Amino acid sequence: MNLFSISQLSQFSGIKPHTIRVWEQRYNALKPNRSDGNTRYYDDYQLRRLLNIVSLMDNGHKVSTLCSMTDDDLFFLVSNSNTPRISESTEYYISQLIAAGISYDAGYFEIIFSDCFLKFGMKDAYMKVIYPMMERIGLMWATNSLPTAHEHFISNIVRQKLLAVLDSIVAPDPASESWLLFLPENEFHEIGLLYAHLIIRLSGKKVIYLGSNLPVESVISAIHDIKPENLLLFLVHYDLPEQIQKSLDKFYESFNGNKIYLAGNDKLISQLNLNRNTEYLHSIESLEEVLNSGAKLKTNTTI
Numbered sequence: 001m002n003l004f005s006i007s008q009l010s011q012f013s014g015i016k017p018h019t020i021r022v023w024e025q026r027y028n029a030l031k032p033n034r035s036d037g038n039t040r041y042y043d044d045y046q047l048r049r050l051l052n053i054v055s056l057m058d059n060g061h062k063v064s065t066l067c068s069m070t071d072d073d074l075f076f077l078v079s080n081s082n083t084p085r086i087s088e089s090t091e092y093y094i095s096q097l098i099a100a101g102i103s104y105d106a107g108y109f110e111i112i113f114s115d116c117f118l119k120f121g122m123k124d125a126y127m128k129v130i131y132p133m134m135e136r137i138g139l140m141w142a143t144n145s146l147p148t149a150h151e152h153f154i155s156n157i158v159r160q161k162l163l164a165v166l167d168s169i170v171a172p173d174p175a176s177e178s179w180l181l182f183l184p185e186n187e188f189h190e191i192g193l194l195y196a197h198l199i200i201r202l203s204g205k206k207v208i209y210l211g212s213n214l215p216v217e218s219v220i221s222a223i224h225d226i227k228p229e230n231l232l233l234f235l236v237h238y239d240l241p242e243q244i245q246k247s248l249d250k251f252y253e254s255f256n257g258n259k260i261y262l263a264g265n266d267k268l269i270s271q272l273n274l275n276r277n278t279e280y281l282h283s284i285e286s287l288e289e290v291l292n293s294g295a296k297l298k299t300n301t302t303i
Contacts, residue, residue, distance in 0.1 A: 027067030
């Protein structure tokens with residue numbers, strides 16, 4: 001069984017630690033255990049209870065009523081309640097997907113995912129729910145607050161879903177703008193790159209997807225063979241900036257297209273020497289802006 005601090009519960013649920021304490025004192029919402037040093041800690045069941053309370057709050061239920069319910073009653077209400085309207089918070093879906101993930105409940109994850117998909121549509125489901133959910137569990141994993149097995153379980157389900165959606169998209173015009181996507185050597189976290197793949201494909205562009213852990217020589221060979229108009233790579237884990245710079249300089253020497261786009265680790269990318277045809281994408285919205293202004297971008301980069 002996993003144990004969590006109140007700050008970790010706050011990160012999972014989006015509820016401030018002070019508010020969690022108020023709910024405990026006022027409504028008896030959670031019953032933390034105490035260490036020998038009198039420090040609060042919570043288990044998987046209490047985390048899921050909190051996530052269920054947060055989900056149902058967005059569905060019109062009063063906090064005082066929810067906090068007084070048993071775990072079984074809360075789960076029954078979650079399972080049988082009408083999900084929030086589009087105009088309401090997406091926290092219901094985010095919290096329930098995380099709750100399914102920490103319970104290794106693939107069936108329930110599928111139910112919530114499908115409902116989210118139907119409610120928001122393909123693109124908004126990923127933008128408003130899946131992407132924020134992955135950011136949240138990524139933060140938990142990076143700070144050692146989420147066991148690796150949970151992170152892998154959730155990531156692999158999302159990866160399968162992304163691949164299924166990509167398979168359903170109509171093939172782009174062969175003459176459309178081409179994007180070469182890859183993760184450099186020793187980079188294995190593929191969800192962000194797959195999501196970018198989806199966004200680019202939905203914009204009607206052509207994508208050549210090379211996947212993770214690509215040696216520099218392999219990328220250069222692909223650049224020579226394919227001659228893509230744009231490169232997109234993610235830098236997720238922190239590596240020595242000098243090593244990344246050497247790889248980037250080799251890409252500069254080989255690439256004659258429009259632009260190279262970097263995404264991922266802000267701290268690492270800020271230490272790199274980027275040439276004028278290289279741009280750091282701070283968010284998915286940044287990528288969408290680039291895709292929506294493709295004609296203007298091409299004009300600017302050929303001056």
